[in-house]
Amino acid sequence: MQEMIKNDLRYALSPVTFSRECLNVEPDPWQAEVMMRPAKRILLNCSRQSGKSTSSSIIALHQALYYPGSLILLISPSLRQSSELFKKVQSFYKMLPDRPKLPEDNKLSMALENGSRIVSLPSSEANIRGFSAVALVIEDEASRVADDLYRAVRPMLAVSAGKIMLMSTPWGKRGHFFEEWTGPNEWERIEIPATKCPRISPVFLAEEEKALGNWWFQQEYMCKFMETTDSLFSYDTIMAAMSDDVEPLFPALGTASQVTMPGLSDDVEPLFIGEK
Template sequence: MSSLAAEFERALDPAAIFTGAGMAADPWQAGVLRSSHPRQLLLCSRQSGKSTTVASLAVHSALYDPGLVLLFAPAQRQSTELFKKVSAFYRALPDVPTPVAVTETKMELPNGSRIIALPGSEATTRGYSAPRLILVDEASRTEEALYGALRPMLATTSTQLDQGRMLCLSTPWGKRGWFYEQWAHGGDRWQRTKITAHDCPRISAEWLAEERKLVGDFIFRQEYLCEFVDTEEQLFPTELIERAVRPAGGPLWQ
C-alpha cells in the first residue's frame, strides 16, 4: 500500500492507526476507536490495552481533527506515562509530520494540534477551553471536582457538527466517586465498554488463576473482573443504602 493510500485509510478509519504503528487492534479496541459517540466510559481490566487504545485515539485526533487534546490522570506522573504512550504511538507511524515542539508533557504539531498531559486536579483545567478530545485515565480515582470542571470545557464544542469528545477509562475503585455514578446511573448519555481480563487474548487463564490466589478475591474481582465491589470498611452495603434512599419531593413516611 502506498504511503498516500495508507494515510487516507488512517484518516477514514481510526482503527487503521494500529496497523500503521505495526500492531493489531482487538475487536473491542477497534470498536472504541471507530465509535462516533462523544462520551465513552471504558471499564477495563488491568493490562487489557485500554491506555494504548486511547493513546492511539489521541494521535488520530491530533492528526485528523486538529485542535486541543488533554490527558488527565490522578497525578502528573500518571498522565505523563499516558503521554509517553501517545508519543511512542506517534513515532511508530510512518510519514507523519515532525512535531513543532515536544516536551515530557506536551506535543505540538504543524497543523496546530496540541496534546498536553495534566494532573487530575480541578485547578489544572483552568485556562483550557474547547478541546477536541479529553482523556481521563484511572478515572475512578480522580477528584469529583475534576469531572465538574471538565464538563464546561466542552460547552462550546457540543453541537452535532462540532462535538468535542470525552473518554474516561478505569478499573473500578469501589461503589463511590463520579466514575461509578456515571457508569451505574449516568443513563444513555454515555457509551459503555466493559472488558474483563477473560476478554483479553494476551492474558492466559492459567496466569489469572495464579493471580487470584496471590492477590485474593477482593482485589481480583475489582482489578481483573471489573466489578464495583463495596469497600472493606463499609458498615452497610451500597445496594442496601441505595434501596433506602427515596427520591426528593415526597414524604419520608406515608
C-alpha cells in the same frame, strides 16, 4: 504521491488501520470497537492490563493527526501516570515514517504543525483552568481521577461538541466513574473483563485469584465495583435508605427523605470528626 494520499485517507478514516499499519499495533477486538465508535460519550470499564493506556494514546494521536486544530486532553490521577501515558503517545509518534516536526514537544504536551495539541494532565482541577473548545477528553484510570476535575472538564466540550471517554478499572462504589456507570446519563458503556483480553491467560487469572483473593480479583480483573471493606453501611443499604419507595430502615425516624444522612452532606455535622 497518489499512493501516499490514498493511504492518508485510509488512515484518517480508520484509527484501526492507522494503528495496524503505522504503529505496528494490531488492536484487540474491543480496542478496535472503541476506536471506531462514533459516540460522543463512552465509558469503558476494563480489567487491569487490558490495554487502556495503549488505546488512549493511539486514539489521541489519531485525532491530533487527522483532525487539524484539535485540542486533546489526557487526564490521569497523578503526575507519574500522566507522564507515563504521554510517553506512550510520544513513542507512537516517533514510529511515524513521515512525521512532521513538532513546534512544541515536552514532558506532558505536544503541538503539531496542523494546529492540534495533545496535553496530558495530572488530576488537579487547578491545572485545567484555561483550556477551552476541547475536541477530545480521555480520562485514564477515571475511577481515581478527582470528581472536581471531571466536573470542571465537561463544560469545555460544550462549544466544540467534543467527545469524552472515561476508561478505568473500578475502584469501589464511589466517585464519578461509578456514578456515570450506574447512573441514567447517556453513555455507551463497554465492559472488558480480563477474559476478553487475548494477552491474559486463564492460567494466569486462576493464579491471581488464588494470590489476591476473590475481592481483589473481582475488582482488578472482572470489572466489579466492590464494596469498600471498611464501610459502615453497604452501598445498597445507603441507597435503600434514601428512597421513598423503600420501607424505612428505622420507621421511628420517618420516611427516608426525612432522614438526614450524616457524612453524605456537607451541611450536616459529620458523625466522626476528622473522617469527612
